[in-house]
Amino acid sequence: xxxxxxxxxxxxxxxxxxxxxxxxxxxxxxxxxxxxxxxxxxxxxxxxxxxxxxxxxxxxxxxxxxxxxxxxxxxxxxxxxxxxxxxxxxxxxxxxxxxxxxxxxxxxxxxxxxxxxxxxxxxxxxxxxxxxxxxxxxxxxxxxxxxxxxxxxxxxxxxxxxxxxxxxxxxxxxxxxxxxxxxxxxxxxxxxxxxxxxxxxxxxxxxxxxxxxxxxxxxxxxxxxxxxxxxxxxxxxxxxxxxxxxxxxxxxxxxxxxxxxxxxxxxxxxxxxxxxxxxxxxxxxxxxxxxxxxxxxxxxxxxxxxxxxxxxxxxxxxxxxxxxxxxxxxxxxxxxxxxxxxxxxxxxxxxxxxxxxxxxxxxxxxxxxxxxxxxxxxxxxxxxxxxxxxxxxxxxxxxxxxxxxxxxxxxxxxxxxxxxxxxxxxxxxxxxxxxxxxxxxxxxxxxxxxxxxxxxxxxxxxxxxxxxxxxxxxxxxxxxxxxxxxxxxxxxxxxxxxxxxxxxxxxxxxxxxxxxxxxxxxxxxxxxxxxxxxxxxxxxxxxxxxxxxxxxxxxxxxxxxxxxxxxxxxxxxxxxxxxxxxxxxxxxxxxxxxxxxxxxxxxxxxxxxxxxxxxxxxxxxxxxxxxxxxxxxxxxxxxxxxxxxxxxxxxxxxxxxxxxxxxxxxxxxxxxxxxxxxxxxxxxxxxxxxxxxxxxxxxxxxxxxxxxxxxxxxxxxxxxxxxxxxxxxxxxxxxxxxxxxxxxxxxxxxxxxxxxxxxxxxxxxxxxxxxxxxxxxxxxxxxxxxxxxxxxxxxxxxxxxxxxxxxxxxxxxxxxxxxxxxxxxxxxxxxxxxxxxxxxxxx
RNA sequence: GCCCGGGUGGCGGAAUGGUAGACGCGGCGGAUUCAAAAUCCGUUUCUGGCAACAGAGUGAAGGUUCAAGUCCUUUCCCGGGCACCA
Numbered sequence: 036x037x038x039x040x041x042x043x044x045x046x047x048x049x050x051x052x053x054x055x056x057x058x059x060x061x062x063x064x065x066x067x068x069x070x071x072x073x074x075x076x077x078x079x080x081x082x083x084x085x086x087x088x089x090x091x092x093x094x095x096x097x098x099x100x101x102x103x104x105x106x107x108x109x110x111x112x113x114x115x116x117x118x119x120x121x122x123x124x125x126x127x128x129x130x131x132x133x134x135x136x137x138x139x140x141x142x143x144x145x146x147x148x149x150x151x152x153x154x155x156x157x158x159x160x161x162x163x164x165x166x167x168x169x170x171x172x173x174x175x176x177x178x179x180x181x182x183x184x185x186x187x188x189x190x191x192x193x194x195x196x197x198x199x200x201x202x203x204x205x206x207x208x209x210x211x212x213x214x215x216x217x218x219x220x221x222x223x224x225x226x227x228x229x230x231x232x233x234x235x236x237x238x239x240x241x242x243x244x245x246x247x248x249x250x251x252x253x254x255x256x257x258x259x260x261x262x263x264x265x266x267x268x269x270x271x272x273x274x275x276x277x278x279x280x281x282x283x284x285x286x287x288x289x290x291x292x293x294x295x296x297x298x299x300x301x302x303x304x305x306x307x308x309x310x311x312x313x314x315x316x317x318x319x320x321x322x323x324x325x326x327x328x329x330x331x332x333x334x335x336x337x338x339x340x341x342x343x344x345x346x347x348x349x350x351x352x353x354x355x356x357x358x359x360x361x362x363x364x365x366x367x368x369x370x371x372x373x374x375x376x377x378x379x380x381x382x383x384x385x386x387x388x389x390x391x392x393x394x395x396x397x398x399x400x401x402x403x404x405x406x407x408x409x410x411x412x413x414x415x416x417x418x419x420x421x422x423x424x425x426x427x428x429x430x431x432x433x434x435x436x437x438x439x440x441x442x443x444x445x446x447x448x449x450x451x452x453x454x455x456x457x458x459x460x461x462x463x464x465x466x467x468x469x470x471x472x473x474x475x476x477x478x479x480x481x482x483x484x485x486x487x488x489x490x491x492x493x494x495x496x497x498x499x500x501x502x503x504x505x506x507x508x509x510x511x512x513x514x515x516x517x518x519x520x521x522x523x524x525x526x527x528x529x530x531x532x533x534x535x536x537x538x539x540x541x542x543x544x545x546x547x548x549x550x551x552x553x554x555x556x557x558x559x560x561x562x563x564x565x566x567x568x569x570x571x572x573x574x575x576x577x578x579x580x581x582x583x584x585x586x587x588x589x590x591x592x593x594x595x596x597x598x599x600x601x602x603x604x605x606x607x608x609x610x611x612x613x614x615x616x617x618x619x620x621x622x623x624x625x626x627x628x629x630x631x632x633x634x635x636x637x638x639x640x641x642x643x644x645x646x647x648x649x650x651x652x653x654x655x656x657x658x659x660x661x662x663x664x665x666x667x668x669x670x671x672x673x674x675x676x677x678x679x680x681x682x683x684x685x686x687x688x689x690x691x692x693x694x695x696x697x698x699x700x701x702x703x704x705x706x707x708x709x710x711x712x713x714x715x716x717x718x719x720x721x722x723x724x725x726x727x728x729x730x731x732x733x734x735x736x737x738x739x740x741x742x743x744x745x746x747x748x749x750x751x752x753x754x755x756x757x758x759x760x761x762x763x764x765x766x767x768x769x770x771x772x773x774x775x776x777x778x779x780x781x782x783x784x785x786x787x788x789x790x791x792x793x794x795x796x797x798x799x800x801x802x803x804x805x806x807x808x809x810x811x812x813x814x815x816x817x818x819x820x821x822x823x824x825x826x827x828x829x830x831x832x833x834x835x836x837x838x839x840x841x842x843x844x845x846x847x848x849x850x851x852x853x854x855x856x857x858x859x860x861x862x863x864x865x866x867x868x869x870x871x872x873x874x875x876x877x878x
Numbered sequence: 879g880c881c882c883g884g885g886u887g888g889c890g891g892a893a894u895g896g897u898a899g900a901c902g903c904g905g906c907g908g909a910u911u912c913a914a915a916a917u918c919c920g921u922u923u924c925u926g927g928c929a930a931c932a933g934a935g936u937g938a939a940g941g942u943u944c945a946a947g948u949c950c951u952u953u954c955c956c957g958g959g960c961a962c963c964a
Contacts, residue, residue, distance in 0.1 A: 687903070
């Protein structure tokens with residue numbers, strides 16, 4: 036019988052389920068390994084091939100680690116709250132609880148068909164009350180620690196939809212759905228004080244093994260800036276205008292001030308003469324979206340009529356409002372130094388403000404462009420002559436400011452607090468009781484979970500509140516603790532809530548009295564290998580780090596960092612074919628002739644492009660169909676073989692077919708399928724030296740490649756071993772057994788089947804000790820070495836790996852293809868790197 | 879504009895500074911077959927040549943080195959991120 040995945044795969048999946056092969060508990064006699072995949076949003080559309088591609092790296096590693104004797108935790112779950120389910124509820128009236136449950140079942144079924152070695156007994160869903168009880172618990176803890184607070188925030192308000200939109204639901208100032216205009220509106224919002232953790236999150240990056248570009252992005256997102264806060268007296272008032280600057284050394288050149296339009300000081304410093312102009316500008320900017328403000332090319336602003344005193348020069352300088360100063364950053368006000376800041380320069384030019392050079396070294400006249408580089412302080416009174424290099428001048432100025440009481444050293448971060456509320460139904464209810472706007476208390480753990488009530492309609496109310504506000508008997512509470520009539524918060528948590536701690540719940544998923552028992556998290560944490568996409572770099576990966584730190588401070592977990600090693604998988608792309616009319620042509624209708632692509636049976640020449648898989652392009656590949664045709668093992672092997680884990684790469688059905696025939700070829704090492712039945716071929720013969728060499732090289736290469744996650748070259752090593760052993764007509768169990776083990780992490784059903792039915796071992800390959808290589812066989816003692824003359828390869832010699840130079844030289848000279856380049860020349864130098872190269876320099 | 883990635887055969891991709899193109903797809907030739915599928919063997923960077931062979935070749939241009947896809951400088955193109963953050 037030929038290799039038939041549809042026969043063996045379901046059988047082994049049943050076996051693993053019945054034997055509970057992958058269920059684990061804490062076992063302190065074994066080293067632990069916690070491998071985690073970023074859990075999916077269970078979309079109603081089901082899996083696409085990008086999911087398994089993302090899960091394969093941990094999968095292969097886990098199967099390998101188990102065989103090495105590690106106690107492996109490899110769980111899966113669902114990030115189940117989210118907008119698509121809510122939208123479906125609005126459109127079709129299907130309760131998200133119901134549609135999500137269906138989607139989860141479909142996901143689980145599809146994931147199981149892939150033969151992924153998850154411990155399914157630990158499956159979790161963030162939308163499960165038994166789970167979100169603890170999300171709510173963490174929120175309550177954050178509230179009690181003063182890290183959750185409410186404040187007026189500008190939000191994206193869409194009047195047409197009657198709802199608040201997330202930033203990614205707004206495209207070019209219009210709602211993603213329906214294209215309605217979106218405004219900025221101030222609303223009371225729950226926030227989490229992630230900014231309190233800015234420094235710790237920065238420091239923590241030094242301790243973890245993450246891709247450097249990801250760390251760079253987090254660092255930039257946190258955006259630490261060192262500088263000073265400086266106080267400017269406002270003429271004719273007691274007001275102090277506080278600014279933040281990274282260049283206090285340019286203080287003498289501050290010829291005007293700029294304040295963000297939203298800044299509360301604006302009303303107090305505006306002169307009567309300017310009041311109406313200022314009001315108009317403030318009004319105008321409040322209607323502009325963030326995007327409008329950012330894309331405006333011209334600087335705009337208005338003089339408030341107020342004057343501030345530059346503490347260094349004693350000069351009165353005008354105070355402007357302008358939207359290029361952002362209220363949420365620093366102090367929302369700046370000292371403008373047009374000579375040394377491009378933005379201030381542009382503003383000064385537009386409004387005819389003076390430009391005073393205070394740092395020498397400009398290449399162009401200071402009237403023409405700002406000089407933001409290094410130089411020496413000039414026009415700066417007693418401080419003139421101080422060089423700016425190495426922030427020396429900054430130090431001098433700040434010392435002076437501190438001594439005079441005019442300012443102080445200060446560090447500012449770009450990171451903003453985390454907006455932690457959605458005016459939506461399908462999320463965790465925020466567990467607090469309120470009296471009007473006033474929060475009275477957070478719910479106690481004994482009152483949790485606060486279950487999401489059923490509602491009649493999922494439609495936005497149009498007031499900006501979530502549909503929960505309409506459930507009056509849920510909202511109104513008579514509080515047993517205080518005896519007061521209170522109201523529940525009707526906002527729910529954002530999608531990032533449940534995903535910020537799920538890795539802990541896997542460790543103790545059924546615990547009803549704790550979010551995760553401390554002795555268990557001490558055993559399993561931190562995560563040893565976390566795999567997910569780069570798109571979560573500054574969202575999820577930062578939020579989860581903050582929660583983990585908070586929980587560590589609360590003594591609920593030990594480690595300050597949750598993810599010790601992080602790796603990103605690339606995106607799976609697809610070839611998309613376009614006809615001359617730019618119309619899409621499905622892959623099934625494409626054929627290749629003379630290196631050109633045509634629509635099948637026609638002369639229509641097609642253009643191939645590599646694009647993201649998307650429903651709209653019709654190039655989404657469904658894993659169910661792949662498995663039906665080729666089986667899960669071929670798909671897994673192909674995914675590994677496609678290319679480097681972290682690279683984006685296109686799905687190619689041809690390539691998949693190639694790996695399917697590879698498995699069939701490998702199958703024939705184990706079974707003679709000529710007579711219509713599977714006849715095992717293995718025997719107890721002693722392996723030859725050649726066979727041992729093939730095997731040990733493969734063991735060495737495959738092991739090393741799994742360790743370094745170079746799965747594509749690991750598969751390539753399996754190809755080579757399979758080809759060469761077939762050539763040798765290998766039959767020995769001593770060869771075919773270890774080979775099956777090498778297949779196991781990649782093609783587990785295949786490996787289980789050949790292990791039991793082909794080699795006659797008891798069923799179950801998962802925990803059989805991983806083969807070890809012996810360098811006596813894995814390293815060749817005779818190798819083919821290139822011989823160069825003047826750096827150009829001219830021939831090849833067969834020589835002992837560690838042969839002395841004289842021997843190598845002798846062999847090279849005997850090689851006609853080399854000798855002809857030496858003829859009549861003087862050998863002046865010999866470069867010989869044993870095992871690598873022989874390079875002959877002649878004159 | 880700034881910050882990250884990345885440019886290697888027809889295609890996906892291999893190469894601790896040491897024979898560029900492993901492995902796979904596709905192509906070509908052959909075996910098997912009544913035929914096809916499947917399978918097996920050979921071949922396949924480009925140019926010239928019947929061939930032996932020669933020359934060129936890792937986006938481009940320079941450089942370091944006995945030796946560069948790999949290191950350095952400049953530059954072009956593609957993908958992603960940030961975007962008036964003082």
